[in-house]
Each structure stands twice: as C-alpha cells, then as structure tokens.
Amino acid sequence: MTSSTDPQLLALAQSFRTTLRHAVYLSRSMDGEAEITTTQMSTLSMAAEQPIRVSRVAANLGIRVPSATEQIIKLEQAGLVSRGQDPTDSRAVLVQLTERGRSAWEDASRLRNERVATLLAQLDDDDRARLAAALPVIEKLNHVV
Amino acid sequence: MTSSTDPQLLALAQSFRTTLRHAVYLSRSMDGEAEITTTQMSTLSMAAEQPIRVSRVAANLGIRVPSATEQIIKLEQAGLVSRGQDPTDSRAVLVQLTERGRSAWEDASRLRNERVATLLAQLDDDDRARLAAALPVIEKLNHVV
DNA sequence: ACGTAATGTTAGGCTACCTAACTATGACCT
DNA sequence: AGGTCATAGTTAGGTAGCCTAACATTACGT
Numbered sequence: 033m034t035s036s037t038d039p040q041l042l043a044l045a046q047s048f049r050t051t052l053r054h055a056v057y058l059s060r061s062m063d064g065e066a067e068i069t070t071t072q073m074s075t076l077s078m079a080a081e082q083p084i085r086v087s088r089v090a091a092n093l094g095i096r097v098p099s100a101t102e103q104i105i106k107l108e109q110a111g112l113v114s115r116g117q118d119p120t121d122s123r124a125v126l127v128q129l130t131e132r133g134r135s136a137w138e139d140a141s142r143l144r145n146e147r148v149a150t151l152l153a154q155l156d157d158d159d160r161a162r163l164a165a166a167l168p169v170i171e172k173l174n175h176v177v
Numbered sequence: 178m179t180s181s182t183d184p185q186l187l188a189l190a191q192s193f194r195t196t197l198r199h200a201v202y203l204s205r206s207m208d209g210e211a212e213i214t215t216t217q218m219s220t221l222s223m224a225a226e227q228p229i230r231v232s233r234v235a236a237n238l239g240i241r242v243p244s245a246t247e248q249i250i251k252l253e254q255a256g257l258v259s260r261g262q263d264p265t266d267s268r269a270v271l272v273q274l275t276e277r278g279r280s281a282w283e284d285a286s287r288l289r290n291e292r293v294a295t296l297l298a299q300l301d302d303d304d305r306a307r308l309a310a311a312l313p314v315i316e317k318l319n320h321v322v
Numbered sequence: 323a324c325g326t327a328a329t330g331t332t333a334g335g336c337t338a339c340c341t342a343a344c345t346a347t348g349a350c351c352t
Numbered sequence: 353a354g355g356t357c358a359t360a361g362t363t364a365g366g367t368a369g370c371c372t373a374a375c376a377t378t379a380c381g382t
Contacts, residue, residue: 037294044309045293046286051312052204053219054319055197060239071369074198087329094205099370101331123329123378141191148190149182151318159314164189166311167196169304173296174199216338232360244339246362268347268360 062147068140071095071103072112076129076137079113083128112136213285216240216248217257221274221282224258228273257281 060070068076071093078084078092090100104127107113112133118124129137152160205215213221216238223229223237235245249272252258257278263269274282297305 037291038298041294041297042290044305045290045297047312048297048308049204049289049293050222051315052200053222055315056201056204057237057239058319059194059197059201069369077195077198085329086331092202094202095369096371097330098332098372102369105331118329121329121379125330144194145187145190146182148194149186152186152190152193153183155314155317159317160189162307162310163193163314165307167192169300169308169311170196170200172300172304174203214338230360231362240338241340242361243341243363247338250362263360266348266360270361 062144068136072107073137073140073144075100075103075107075127076112076133077141079127079129080134080137083116083126085118086125086127089127107133213281217252218282218285218289220245220248220252220272221257221278222286224272224274225279225282228261228271230263231270231272234272252278 074093075089078089086100086104087097089104090097093100104113104115107127108115111130113127114130116126116128118126152163155163219238220234223234231245231249232242234249235242238245249258249260252272253260256275258272259275261271261273263271297308300308
C-alpha cells in the first residue's frame with residue numbers, strides 16, 4: 033500500500049470520506065436530545081440481532097474491551113441488557129436484550145427512523161434509488177477489511 | 178412528524194442508519210493510529226476551505242462553542258491554526274490554517290485517502306459507480322435540514 | 323499436565339464534552 | 353447619545369467515555 037494509488041480512486045476516496053463526515057454530523061443532529069447515547073444505541077442494535085460477546089461489541093464499536101464492559105454494565109444497571117455465560121466458552125460473556133431493553137431499543141429506533149424518513153421524503157425518487165443502491169456497496173466495504 | 182410515515186421510506190431510513198453506523202466503525206478503524214484526532218481533522222478540513230468562525234466549527238461538529246474553543250486552542254498551541262479577528266465583526270474569531278497546519282492536514286488527508294482507496298480498489302466498477310452516484314444524494318440531505 | 327493464549331473485570335488516569343457565568347462587541351430603539 | 357438586549361467567545365468546574373496496566377479465569381496446544 034504505497035502512494036502508487038490510482039488518482040481516480042483517491043478522488044472517490046476523498047469524496048467518500050467527506051460525505052461520510054457530513055453524514056455523521058447529520059446523524060448526530062438527529063440523535064440530539066435522545067435519552068440513549070449513540071454508543072448504547074449501537075450496542076443494543078447488535079444485541080437485538082442475537083446475543084453477542086463483550087469483545088465483539090468492543091470490536092464493532094472500535095473501542096477496547098474494558099470500555100465496552102463499562103458501557104454494558106451501565107446498560108445492565110438500566111435494566112436494558114443482561115449478561116450471561118456462553119455455554120460453549122465459560123470465559124465469554126453473552127450480552128442480550130431484556131424485555132425492557134428490546135422495547136426501549138424499538139422505541140428509540142422507531143423515533144430515529146421516522147426522523148430520517150422525514151429527511152428522505154424530501155428527495156426525489158431517483159435520488160432515493162441511488163441512495164438505496166449504494167447502501168449494499170458500503171456494507172461490502174466492511175467485509176473487505 | 179407523526180407515525181404516519183410511508184413504510185418503504187421507514188425501511189430505507191433504517192437501512193441507511195445501519196449502514197451509516199457501520200461506515201462510522203469502518204472510518205474509525207481507518208483513523209486508528211493517526212496522530213490527529215477525528216475532530217481535529219474535521220476542524221482542519223473546514224479551515225482548509227476558508228477561514229471559519231468558532232461558532233461555525235462548533236455547529237458543524239455538533240458540539241458546543243466552549244468545546245470548540247478548547248479544541249481550537251489545542252490546534253493553535255500545536256501551531257496548526259491561528260486565531261484572528263473578523264474584520265467585519267470584532268466579536269468573531271476567524272480560525273485559519275497555518276503553513277504547518279495545511280501541510281499536516283494534507284499529509285493526514287492523503288494517508289486516509291490512500292487507506293480508503295485501497296478498500297475501494299477491491300470493489301468492481303459497477304459498485305464504485307453506485308457509490309459515487311449516491312454521495313451527492315447524501316450531501317443533499319445536509320442542506321435539507 | 324504445563325505453559326501460553328484468549329476473555330473479561332477492576333483500578334486509575336486522560337481528555338473531550340457539557341453547563342454556568344463572565345467579558346466584549348454589535349444591533350436596535352427611543 | 354444612551355440604554356437594553358442579542359451575539360461571539362472565553363474561563364471555570366464537573367461528568368462521562370475512552371484508554372493502559374494489572375489481574376482472575378478458562379481454553380488450547382504440545
């Protein structure tokens with residue numbers, strides 16, 4: 033990975049980074065006055081799919097394991113998740129949503145979705161199609177790593 | 178903004194939010210071991226275009242003015258930006274890049290661009306086109322607000 | 323069975339962010 | 353002009369998320 037990179041690729045990379053930065057600002061402004069932080073929301077989203085290890089939460093969030101432990105403990109104290117043993121590995125801890133956690137996640141998720149949907153409603157059909165087409169591409173990038 | 182939102186729009190909103198979240202994780206992992214933090218990088222990016230007020234930096238970053246002041250002072254102490262008066266309003270402070278700041282920003286930017294370009298190189302042409310087509314759409318969302 | 327690797331937790335410190343209170347300048351109004 | 357209020361930024365002090373280092377526990381390879 034030297035500096036012998038295709039100029040067109042570099043240009044796309046730069047646009048992508050800039051747009052991503054702007055999107056993050058946008059996302060933050062949407063989250064604004066929520067009672068659940070973005071990190072907690074992300075953690076709940078992961079656990080909503082299936083029980084997940086602390087180390088995986090940390091890896092997905094891009095933070096260290098002790099930091100993930102800290103957040104998860106807070107979520108546990110709030111009654112939103114529970115920590116249980118992994119039957120296949122007694123070192124591991126499986127984080128899963130409680131009933132309250134699931135409904136809290138659903139509520140917060142719905143609220144955010146509605147806000148974003150309101151934004152998207154102001155695009156025309158072509159733009160929405162372009163956006164929809166690009167989402168799977170961005171997802172691919174994560175698996176390339 | 179009630180819950181009378183089009184289901185298709187809500188579905189797209191949810192996908193968009195999820196993908197955005199994943200992209201942020203990806204972005205963080207790219208920034209990883211950099212010597213300039215993401216916030217500082219963003220601040221430099223803004224000042225690189227044109228001198229910018231502290232309050233605008235704060236607004237763009239989604240943080241409060243005192244927090245922006247704090248970061249800008251650090252950048253100033255690092256010799257990367259200078260703070261000058263706005264000739265049109267002596268209350269305002271204009272943040273602009275120093276020579277060192279510009280080259281530091283260019284270096285850091287190039288490094289990140291190359292990392293992202295390496296990722297993008299692993300997509301096929303169609304996917305890259307889809308990605309490129311969606312970036313302006315996402316930019317539009319910022320101006321809709 | 324023993325040494326090493328992997329998974330989490332605890333302890334302590336750093337930094338980015340916040341609110342509240344303050345200074346200074348601009349805008350408006352009479 | 354003078355008075356009042358709004359706007360731009362800084363300072364002070366507190367909160368929370370993230371980090372590294374050190375530790376306990378369980379798994380794995382030889």
